[in-house]
């Protein structure tokens with residue numbers, strides 16, 4: 314790809330601050346490579362609510378669908394967290410609506426060990442050194458979206474319910490995404506479920522095993538999610554690619570994230586297709602952290618999760634895995650030089666860290 318249109322949505326709190334850092338890096342990398350990026354800007358969630366009275370305007374959605382990739386800072390804040398509007402869960406949150414409407418079902422949550430941040434992890438020396446875990450979370454189905462769901466009254470008591478449900482197509486496509494990525498990594502993939510107790514996970518496991526037959530060179534292990542969580546915490550080096558449903562993937566990605574040494578360090582992507590190195594796919598890229606209202610406006614937000622998300626965008630939506638690797642290597646150099654924001658024990662500002670990354674990239 315030599316040109317791409319990117320929709321950039323800052324969102325709330327520190328969202329616009331880190332997005333700005335990410336865009337600076339994206340533009341510098343693109344300019345050095347002769348890639349033409351057209352950056353469109355827009356509002357999401359609280360910022361959109363205050364202007365349009367909706368968390369994600371139809372026009373923003375249309376532009377997201379037309380773009381090659383969407384970059385998001387972060388959304389949310391106490392002012393908007395209490396607002397309830399008519400419609401399903403996707404209508405309560407601008408980001409959820411984007412993910413849902415773009416059918417970006419492949420949640421990618423990589424978590425890796427950074428040697429300079431080893432002391433910020435809870436692990437004994439050696440236990441997590443070199444850890445590099447990629448959790449795939451199914452983003453568009455399962456217990457977070459399936460119907461029926463609701464709140465009512467039963468036997469005079471308040472009663473609430475959700476439905477855990479997947480069809481085989483939804484399971485197969487996220488498993489295929491897992492195998493595609495495992496094939497480019499160690500070849501090992503773990504599928505986490507609760508097939509011991511729940512029907513939807515019995516189907517999940519059955520389909521995982523069926524899909525595995527198409528990837529005879531790769532090794533699938535089916536684990537119960539509770540044991541999987543225990544094993545990740547005990548021995549993170551034993552894991553590479555881990556796949557789970559919307560709920561299990563949510564928990565396991567936060568758990569695996571401990572190896573990184575800081576919430577601000579974590580990138581993520583939601584891809585709209587099974588990733589394939591020979592083809593690009595549309596995706597939403599955002600740091601894992603939230604809008605951090607406690608530090609918003611102070612210029613000290615850690616931009617690295619956002620910058621690494623931009624790297625993922627180059628890899629999956631622009632077909633430039635090499636630029637992702639270059640950005641990650643630059644971050645590594647900056648951390649090794651002891652440059653970091655206060656959340657990871659440093660004294661640098663968002664701008665200092667971004668500038669240091671740019672300097673390494675330009676060298």
Ligand code: NAI
Pocket residue numbers: 327331386387388389390391394408576577599600601602603604605606607608613614615616618654656
């Ligand atoms: P949070 O991730 O915003 O903050 C948790 C703690 O980590 C805070 O102390 C914050 O200062 C710190 N932190 C987070 N990112 C940082 C960064 N880049 N640099 C330095 N420090 C950082 O989570 P919290 O406080 O639970 O939620 C705040 C708001 O964000 C809520 O409205 C929540 O709904 C929303 N949220 C949005 C997410 C998203 O946009 N994907 C994800 C998680 C929460």
Ligand code: MG
Pocket residue numbers: 563564567
């Ligand atoms: Mg989470």
